[in-house]
Amino acid sequence: MLKDLVQVARQADIAVISVDNPPVNTITAAVRAGLARGLDQVAGLAGVKAVVLRCEGGTFFSGADLGEFNGPPKEAEYRALLGRFEALPVPVIAAMHGTVLGGGLEIALACHYRIAAPGTRFGLPEVTLGIIPGAGGTQRLPRLIGADKALELILGARPVDADEALRYGFLDAVVDGDLGQGGVEYARALLARGRGPRRTSEHSVDPATGTQEIFDRFVAQAKEHYPNRVAPLTAIEAVRASLRLPFGEGLLHEDKLVNGAKTTVESRAAVHVFFAERGTRIIPDLSETARPRPVTTAAVIGAGTMGVGIAVCFANAAIPVTILDISEESLTQGLDRVDRVYQTMVKRGRLTPDEKQRRMRHIRGTLDYTDLSDADVIIEAIFESMDLKRKIFAALDRVAKPAAVLATNTSTLDVTEIARATKRPQDVVGMHFFSPANVMPLLEVVRTPQTSAEVIRTIMELSRPLKKTPVLANVCYGFIGNRMMEGYAREAERMVLEGAPPRQVDSALEQWGMAMGILAVFDMAGIDVGVNVHKANADRYPPDATYYQADFALVEAGRLGQKNGKGYYRYAAGDRTRHDDPEAGAVLRARATELQVPQRRHSADEIVERCIYPLINEGFRILEERVALRSADVDVVWTSGYGFPRYRGGPMFHAETLGLETVLAGIEKYRTIFGPMHWQPAPLLVELVRSGRSVADWEHSS
Ligand SMILES: NC(=O)c1ccc[n+]([C@@H]2O[C@H](COP(=O)([O-])OP(=O)(O)OC[C@H]3O[C@@H](n4cnc5c(N)ncnc54)[C@H](O)[C@@H]3O)[C@@H](O)[C@H]2O)c1
Known part of the structure; x- marks a missing residue:
């Protein structure tokens, strides 16, 4: 040897x-x-x-x-x-x-x-x-x-x-x-x-x-x-x-x-993330005999922000991909966008013009579903609407070849329900890419109770040429990442209603290590996008009149974020630099007065704790409910998809660094101040603190 x-x-x-x-x-x-x-x-x-x-x-x-x-x-x-x-x-x-x-x-x-x-x-x-x-x-x-x-x-x-x-x-x-x-x-x-x-x-x-x-x-x-x-x-x-x-x-x-x-914590954390990323394809409950299906052609439905990014991932992997959209106009816009993505890469010296042409030849557009009949994987990336998505999946069921994988890029919708629109729910899976899809490494792979082992293996393997880090999640609202985002963002928004300037909240989070403060993230993604999700899910949200009201107030005042130059911050045309905006402050203050939100001063520590503790707490729920396979996967989702600092190892690793009893005591402290609606410690966290066990102990024993 x-x-x-x-x-x-x-x-x-x-x-x-x-x-x-x-x-x-x-x-x-x-x-x-x-x-x-x-x-x-x-x-x-x-x-x-x-x-x-x-x-x-x-x-x-x-x-x-x-x-x-x-x-x-x-x-x-x-x-x-x-x-x-x-x-x-x-x-x-x-x-x-x-x-x-x-x-x-x-x-x-x-x-x-x-x-x-x-x-x-x-x-x-x-x-x-x-x-x-x-x-x-x-x-x-x-x-x-x-x-x-x-x-x-x-x-x-x-x-x-x-x-x-x-x-x-x-x-x-x-x-x-x-x-x-x-x-x-x-x-x-x-x-x-x-x-x-x-x-x-x-x-x-x-x-x-x-x-x-x-x-x-x-x-x-x-x-x-x-x-x-x-x-x-x-x-x-x-x-x-x-x-x-x-x-x-x-x-x-x-x-x-x-x-x-x-x-040091930073080195143990970085090594933890390194191995966590390499371990995400290990799925203990999948049958060994389930083999991945070959993927040599692909299709994407929807030539919007996500569809284009996803198609570029396939073209980069030299897998021919067909993009379908509803009108000639949106298709042309999408293909122009593909061109711009590659143009930028050429400008930055990351691609030669020849290579750009070679990659673009892998992408073609169509308006006709029958052009998708030879695709091995079809990924739907249209507007976030259950009705529309079900219609698309019913259409795909008619044209897709047997054994094609039918995937949805939905961020919040129930993949099981989407799958019900087909006669082959075993072939339906969530492929949740992150924006920009051709850049962000994370891919949440969402399985329903019906998704076959073969389909899961296919996507886990397909993620290699697509250069993605796949993390498997069981279907639930928000999957792993966005579900944990809920409490994190809720507190950030609540704090601006309590009088914290947006910049103070974002700076505290950024100084702590997040790649970008959450309010700046919302400005970038479009505050209205979030508001639409909140409206669509109003029935499942807690009875809290202040819930995500900063977003609502800004959108109602016509502040959509970077796209129209004003959101939590103000932006000059064509420039992403954040400027403090007294007008945003006035809108937020007016809403706080209307909702009678008590004003308080916030230290950087409070800002970080109020954002990070709910994040960790939800992580424990996710583990307990088996939405994620293991805590390391939760850490990968947040370090590779949400800008959580790798040197803190991800939310679950960080929880252990802080000490689980410290996290629990923190949540209880804020429960005393703000009441129990949002500050209920996860049963698993309580149990681990009570029994003095670590997350690893629990994972080994359960
Ligand atoms: N934007 C993000 O950051 C992000 C991140 C992850 C997941 N997602 C999810 O990805 C999906 C797409 O989001 P997006 O931001 O790319 O949307 P988008 O609005 O940029 O693009 C949607 C595209 O779908 C096309 N379309 C609409 N109806 C269609 C139909 N019936 N048939 C064919 N094409 C149709 C539209 O013409 C448009 O080109 C949504 O489910 C969203 O929740 C978005």
Whole structure:
């Protein structure tokens, strides 16, 4: 087994160490053991004048094994292994391709020379996982390119391409053609020029690149870009040590810092989300024998905001997709919108004009249902109306081929009832995309009691080419995400009626870590959209005269959000910058007076607690009712669909960070102030606090 992972071959006086650990050459314990043996083998070969390190498959090492994160520290092992590469008495060349991340790049930094295929990308994403590069990266990189550039890469945490890597100076050459051969030729050329080993550890950091002023600038930047987090500051401290400490001591200091970082909430949270996202396709109650159906063609009904975004997802995956709309005019508008989506990508350099054309050729429009008869999956994305949706599904039932999956993108309607409009409810499922559908990674997959296992598997698998993170939900009002949104948004709106300026509410939430304050979200989505949902669901809402009344008051005053330049905020035409608007304040105050809402002052803590506690509380109900398969899925929904900070791990992880008793006490505190209508703790939360168990305990035992 180990023999297969790492092989040593010889081309005359050059030894080539090749690693093959599909799919992405993760640096597992077995790979490290294989590399150590490879080095032993190389040491035993006579006459080797240079060593090339490369990987088979789609990429050079894509990074360390996060599965080892919670185990015993591995830094010492990395240190010894990388030290052996660096200490080799002959030149060592890393020949790289694909996406070289984290530990993968750190291995390359320990080699003496670095070359790469065109298109290779390099990055140190550790700070986004709450840690710092821990395999020498914080000590070698500044020695190679200076402390300032090292920090740019470490704090930037985004991959750079080969050209940038050349400019940064940690890459020596870009090599066209076969990389294996290119590595050997590069080695020969070095030898021909009499070049020997070039050990990064023997350099010192240029002090001009690490002045107090430079570090101050990075500290300020880190605080701005990574609020509420310490890993970026720890990384700065580690890089700073590279100027002060000899290399060996610097490595030990890095080791201490990285192991400290691993114990922080932000790193445990980020690792939790990382694995939670990889676990969402595991569905314990689905029969093993249920196989996904192949999806080679698709259709979308409705060429509006969502329909277009969904069609683009299919075209990006090279799955031909037909969009159907009700009139030539709306169809043309939709197809124009597709063009604009791709145009923007071309403008931003993310797509070539040729690729744009190629993708657009996968999308065609129609007004005729019979054009959908060969689609393997049909996704309905028309207005949120049960009557209309049922009509569409009845029509689909007539034209869709047997075994086609019939999906709805509804946000709130009962998928079971929609399915009843067909004679094949087993083939009906919810596919709840988020706006913009071609950008947002979350896909809630909503099953009804009738949805077949095969259909669920089909959609869970289809989400791979569509590049979505699927989370399975049982049908209920709002599914997982929007159902939890209810209390969160309700409190935000209630607080503006109590006199909190919209900006105060949004800022408190944003400073806490939400990607965007909820009132700004409503302005962006259209406040009227929410109001229509509230009206359609009035019969299920609690008897609270103030319920979502901020939204109602604004819409009644003609304030629909960004679309007409005024909502909770005011906007200049074509500009999304939020401006405080006294007129909005007056509308909200008038409604509060009318409803006799007592005015109060709000601290940032109160704002966050009143929004986040109901969110968590509903999460517990969702778990108890088995709407979600597991609490990690709830966390994925909120981190990938609603801008909940990954460094807090999602609402359920955050609840455990706060302590369940703290959450319960908080809910009870607000129940005392505002009454029980909205502040009833979920029975599961109460039970866990009473029995002193964690969510994980409950999940294992139930
Ligand atoms: N906009 C969002 O943020 C969002 C997010 C998730 C889910 N959704 C859901 O997605 C669905 C679509 O929302 P949207 O925002 O894209 O709406 P939209 O108003 O932008 O688009 C609806 C499209 O459907 C077309 N249409 C209407 N009746 C039709 C019919 N009978 N046959 C064919 N086409 C018809 C319209 O012409 C229009 O192009 C709704 O169910 C909504 O709840 C919306």
